[in-house]
Amino acid sequence: MDDSRDGLRADTLVATVRGVLPSLTPAAQTVARLILEDPATVARSTITELSAASGTSEATIVRTARLLGFAGYPQLRLALAAAAAQPDRLVPGDLAPDDPLSEVIMKVARAESEAINDTVAQLTSERLGLVVDAITGARRVDVYGVGASGLVANDMAQKLMRIGMSSHAFSDAHLALTSAVLLRAGDVAIGISTSGETPDVLEPLERAREAGATAVAITNNPRSTMAARADHVLISAGRETEFRPGALASRISQLVVVDCVFVGVAQRVYDSSQEALRRTRSAVAEYIKRR
Incomplete structure (x- = not known):
């Protein structure tokens, strides 16, 4: 095949x-x-x-x-x-209630390693490059996510902000919609949802696309509504078990995707990103020193 x-x-x-x-x-x-x-x-x-x-x-x-x-x-x-x-x-080994902590450590590490490997195997340089291109030239980047995906959205927005990009994360649907309708052509909106069916992510992503922004979906489900409505789709992978609900299983794989996007963008704007990182590190260091 x-x-x-x-x-x-x-x-x-x-x-x-x-x-x-x-x-x-x-x-x-x-x-x-x-x-x-x-x-x-x-x-x-x-x-x-x-x-x-x-x-x-x-x-x-x-x-x-x-x-x-x-x-x-x-x-x-x-x-x-x-x-x-x-x-x-194929059989990463589910956690059991009576597993000793030594076994818990091994099984959790194995499951997260497999989530990373599965995500990387599906993350092509072509798809990643299209998203990196869009973000690099964006005036503004919105990132939408709720629950555990909201934590990943915050991480992504913070990373982009650290290299001088105008980026904001939204986990509240009202605020997300308010920002989404004000985007325009050249801007980027990123929706993060394991299922690809989260209404609080779907609606602002769709409104952002209607406003002219490039819509990016980060999801486990390439056949989801969010994937169908996005201009670009990046697939994450995570295995849900009794002790690893979707929120835990998806977080690591989503962060892998976010980190790859961030590094790709930072490479494209290397000089300005390095200067921005230097200035932001310096500002935080000076603040800590004064305390």
Whole structure:
């Protein structure tokens, strides 16, 4: 299978299925959950066997494979077989209530490392470059996010501000909308949402785009409403478990995307960014010294 033309990359298949799961039909979700729970077994199953195991029709399985970007079920099985050759990436190990802290440390570190690897595997230089270009030439950058994504939005706005860019983060929908409608062509609005369906992020991002700004989505779900409405989409990846809800699982992967965007922008405006960093560090250092 040519990963660039047929379906999803084997090394990020399970992570991507997890991201698009909320956007699938109920029947397709049943098949997708089997892929997430035991991808190796699905890879070994014929379409008849998977139909019996999932309680869905063979036609539903074919439609699910196509929804995931494959020509049919045989191509999906091939990708799952390739992914199964990397078992450590398919079964990161859920945290259990009786895990000793030594095991907690290892499992958390492993899950976060995999989230970073899965995000990096889906973050192409072409997509990143388009976003970097837009931000570099922007008069103003708005960043929208709520909950844990709001913390990431604040981090992004602060980073851009430190290199002299006019950037503001909004977690309140009213304030976000107020700012969004005042943007104009050449400005950039960035929405951060794991699901890509958060109303408090969707609405201001859409209004910003209507005002002429370039809309950027950072989300786990490339089939989400936010991704569909954005000019550019950067995919993050995070695995939710009982002890790692979506807020925890997504934060690390979102921060990876934000850091890559920031470094790319700082490179483009290297001289001015270095001067801005020097001045901001100096101001903080002088303040601390006087206290």
